[in-house]
Amino acid sequence: MTGPLLITASGYWNPLVWLAAFAIILVIVLIIRSSGTKRFKKGTDQTLQFFSGNRPPADNVDPDNLYWGFSRKLERYTAWLRSWHTGIVNDYAFAFAVLIIIIFAALAFGGVL
Amino acid sequence: MTFLVEHGPAIAIAIPFLAAFTVPLVAKLGGRVRDGCVVLSLALTEFVVLMLAGDVLANGVRTYALGASVPSLTAPAGFPVRIILEVDAMSALISLVAMTIAFLASLFSLKLIPAKEGLGKFFALFLLLSAGMMGMCYTGDFFTLFVFFEIVSISSAGMISFFRSGESFEAAFKYMVISVTAGLFLLFGVGILYGNYGMLNMAAIAGEVAAGHSLLDVAAISLIASALLFKSGSFPVHMWKPDVFQEAPANVVVMILTSSLVGLYVLFRILFTVFGTVSTAVAGWLIVALGAVSIIVGVLMAMPQRNLRRMIGFVAIAEIGYVMLGVGTGLVSMQPVNAFGVNALSGGLFHIVNDALNMSLIFLAACAVAYITERRDLSGVGGLAHRSAPLAVFFLIGLLAISGIPPMNGFASKLMIFESVFFLNPLLSVIGITGSILMLAVFVKVFVALFLGTPYEGKLRKTPKTMLIPMFVLSVLIILLGLFAPFAVDTLITPAAQALLDPQAYIGGVI
16 A cells, blocks of 8 residues: 555555546536536426337336346346245255365365365 | 453453353342343453453463463473463454444344343353353363354354244254254364364464365365365355344344354364465455355345345355455465465455444344334334434445445455456456345335335334444444544554465464
8 A cells, every 4th residue: 555545456446536536527518517408397208218219108117127137138047046946945055065174175175175 | 451461362362251150140130130140241341352452452462271380381391282372453453343243233132132030041142142252252172162162053043043933943953953953063173183182272283274275175175274264154054144134133143143243253263373384375266256156046036036135144154245245355465475365364354344334234224123123023114214313324324334335444445455356357347236236226225115115104212322332333433444544454453464465474483
């Protein structure tokens, strides 16, 4: 550590510089925003969500569907992972036994001790 | 003050212990007296822990022999047979984190749990858990470690089933069965060490291990490490965590989360200090591998969850993985010590602090939402930012911190970990960064669901100040640790990392 710098393995991090940069960018954004149109009217179509040019659905998009494609693509893996999580306590004890064996085997055959 | 510091290790354990047995009696005098007793005892303990940490950082290791005429008299007949508590920068840091969370969780508890008969007993368990965590932080011998491990397990199981519903009983039963199993294997490992060396003191055993070791040590460390990995909720013994997070009261979850970090600390203490003088590269790689898999399993299982508490439980598993990734890398590069190893270790230790704060904040905020809406099932609740802005802000701060968004504290520790583990294997950095991105995705989904969109039209309770204050304090700590991360690392984390890297300092405290 040297002064306000957090030394990481191959660089450094200064949160105060980041904060200063953020403040400057925020000011620029506010300046650009202030030069925008003043014709905004509450309660009109202007306030509707942008939905690719179509009228938005009456209900909000369900948050569960936010990553629909991503979740669908990973379904096989998550289903496989879920199949481990049976909720049966015997399986928990089995996992514990497996862990003991893994650690013992790794240390004994890995030449640690 | 000198008395407090000199006897600090014992006092920090004794206060919550005594309070635990006093509170059920004091509760007969009324709810306010009971609450006052709980908060005051934990505030006093926090003060002692703080004083002790200041002393240890300034003057080095402090040793306390229970029952000795002079606390520093560890070897009455040239052999350390007494119960010895030992505090160095590492244990001071963890105890400070644990007690801060315990104090804030006790404040949060005051209005969370409906006043009903037996609340005194609940707080007795809460204080026992706090005392158990303090004991695990400060103990210098293996048998006392087992005793405190059991205290933490039993008190946790009692509190998990506090709501007395079918599901909470089931979660408590599962936790108890696996805790007892882990505890027995821990005792078995301790027994092997005792049979091998004829002693239980960690520093004394470390000295013996340095002189020569055998396959019995491998058996002992396998059993002890497995038990502690269970306590920390790492892969593949993580499955109890989502069950417990789903059913236990919010304040209990926060305490269990903290106790899992304390378990991880004890594991690191044993790997670095007791077995640190022998080659530990394989042990380090094992920790790194378990950490990486914990991240993958944690985030991938969190994504499809529809129950918020269960989802946070899986994220907690992934967060433990980051700590293991950093500290494991430090262990791999311990002999000889190199710069990226020290950096990874510091990042891992910094992430313990950040994880405790970030996860506590986000879980307390989520549970405050359940409290104000009077619903355990939060599906159908949305747009709360319009009606409860402080909760939205607290949740957002927790979300940004957990996901490692600058300038929050989580970013600083994760940056240290990612850049360091890259030198060990770039794939580890990829896993870490991907996990962090997925974590952000998971919490953005929750934030959108709970706080954005069409405002919830049901009746809302007012958020009590005793709930807002702990969340506010956690938020401030998160922001300050983020903005002044270099100072925090320099003052608290680097001394803790050095304490782990220098086993001789710990051993020298006793022998």
